[in-house]
Amino acid sequence: MNIPTTPSTPLIESESAPDETxxxxxxxxxxAADVLELRTxxxxxxxEDEVLVEVHAAGVDRGVWHLMTGQPYLIRIAGYGLRKPKNPTLGLDLAGRVVAIGADVTRFQPGDDVFGIGNGTYARYATAHQDKLAHKPQNATYEQAAVATVSGITALEALTKVGHLEAGQRVLIVGASGGVGTYAIQLAKxxxxxxxxxGGPGSADMMHSIGADHVIDYTEEDFVNGQDQYDLILDIGGRNSISRLRSVLTPKGTLVIVGGEGGNRVTGGVGRQLRAMMLSPFIAQRLTTFISSEHYTNIERLAAHIERGDVVSTIGARFGLADVPVAMRHLESSGSNGKSVIVVRDTETK
Ligand SMILES: NC(=O)c1ccc[n+]([C@@H]2O[C@H](COP(=O)([O-])OP(=O)(O)OC[C@H]3O[C@@H](n4cnc5c(N)ncnc54)[C@H](OP(=O)(O)O)[C@@H]3O)[C@@H](O)[C@H]2O)c1
Structure with a gap:
């Protein structure tokens, strides 16, 4: 489960364009998705420290689903609104063009193409704090950039700052066919x-095509096979038990628990993460977890990997603004292959 770290800005009538709708x-x-409406x-x-972005495309991820459902309830206590969302407009990831800047904004100018995390991005325009944006890599389309931030920075942080990955190590990515996993495969390579x-059924070819050396369909094969061991495990999907994951970790290996859906309605089952953290000091293996930092330095690190061609967003499905409820139901069903994108302006140029 990923709980977005900062509550969104409430919508207020615009000063810069008060009559605009x-x-x-x-x-x-x-x-559930039925609560969503397309409105004017x-x-x-x-x-003062925000920019207004003309949204070209926006990403779909589990964090958005948590904001839509208000579950686990921890998300409400974290400041997103106890009984109803403080910001009624949905959406986090975005790519688009800056059209206005606040008085304290130093990093962007109107006309800049940007990507990152905004407030209510399933809309024609969205605000974003300047510290949660980076310039869009020129070799990425708006759609590719729009889906990259939340999942890409999580994969990068899990592998590097948290997982301390070294070249030549063996990495197991559990939940590799989804949002975070498809960036993790490419970045680890x-x-x-x-x-x-x-990953899930039908995802083997896709996982191979983006660089995985070995692939396992979780419905057909168990990664606990009595043979293979890994220096680093990213546990992204499936909520396997800590003992199962430890059984395929090398004696001094590292387990990074990134997330996993399910668990109870209140905490989403973060108990697994807490147990891992409590056990870790008493064993030779390192068991850890984290919440990704949305700071622009991480988004710029991801952008550098995109510019080098290390990683290309894997877009599984495209939806228009009117079809966001369909996109959210699609996210709930299994069989995700990479990320879904909400196409807000159909201008697929770089
Ligand atoms: N720590 C953080 O800061 C942070 C940041 C972002 C996300 N997250 C969390 O990370 C988790 C994954 O996010 P996501 O966007 O990658 O979700 P996602 O797109 O739904 O991907 C989850 C993947 O796990 C696979 N999966 C499901 N059951 C599995 C099993 N038993 N064994 C192996 N793989 C399995 C799914 O395959 P099928 O679809 O085929 O079932 C899917 O490919 C979520 O819980 C999210 O909240 C945490």
Whole structure:
């Protein structure tokens, strides 16, 4: 489970364009995809350290699903609104063009193409804090850039800052066919690892095509096979038990628990992460977890990998703004292959 770290800015009538309206995907209450409506609302107003972005495309990820449902309840306590969302407009990841900047913005100018994390990005325009944006790599389309941030920075941090990956190490990525996993496969390969990806049915060819050396379909084969061991495991999907994961970890290897859906409604089952952290000091293996940092330095590190061609977003499905409820149901069903994208402006140029 990923809980986005900073609550979104509430929508206020725009000062910069007070009479302007736009279409946006809005929810008045937490719930399933049925709570989402396409409405005409006022442009959001930018704060002094924010920019207004004309959204070209926006990403779909588990964090957005948690904001839509308000589950686990921990997310509400974290500041997103106890009974209903503080910001009724959905969406986190985005790529687009800056059209206005706040008085304290130093990193961007109107006309800049950007990608990163915004506030309510399933809309024609969205605000974003300047510290959560980077310039869009020129070799990435808006769609490719739009889906990259939340999943890409998580994969990069899991492998490097948290997992301390070294070239030549063997890496097991459990949940490799989804959002975070498809970036993790490519980044681990670029960092010199031998990569085994565990993913869903029908994803083997895709995982191979983006660089996995070995692939396992979790419905057909168990990665616990009594033979293979790994220096680093990223546990992204499937919520395997800590003892199962430890059984395929080398004696001094590292397990990074990134997430996993399910668990109880209140905490989403972070108990597994807590147990791992408590056990780790008493064993030779390192068991750890983290919440990714949305700071622009991480987004710029990801952008550098995109510019070098180390990683290309794997886009599984495209939806228009009106079809966001369909996109959210698609996310809930298994069989994810990479990321889904919401195409806000159909201008697929670089
Ligand atoms: N720590 C952080 O800061 C952070 C940041 C971002 C995300 N997250 C969390 O990380 C988790 C994954 O996010 P995501 O965006 O990558 O989700 P996702 O796109 O749904 O990907 C999950 C992947 O896990 C696979 N999977 C499901 N059951 C599995 C099993 N038993 N064994 C192996 N693989 C299995 C899924 O395959 P099928 O679809 O075929 O079942 C899918 O490919 C979520 O819980 C999210 O909240 C954490």
């Amino acid at each position: 736009m279409t946006a995907v809005v929810q008045d209450t937490y719930g 609302i006022n442009h959001p107003r930018i704060a 670029a960092l010199g690892a031998e990569v085994t990806g565990v």
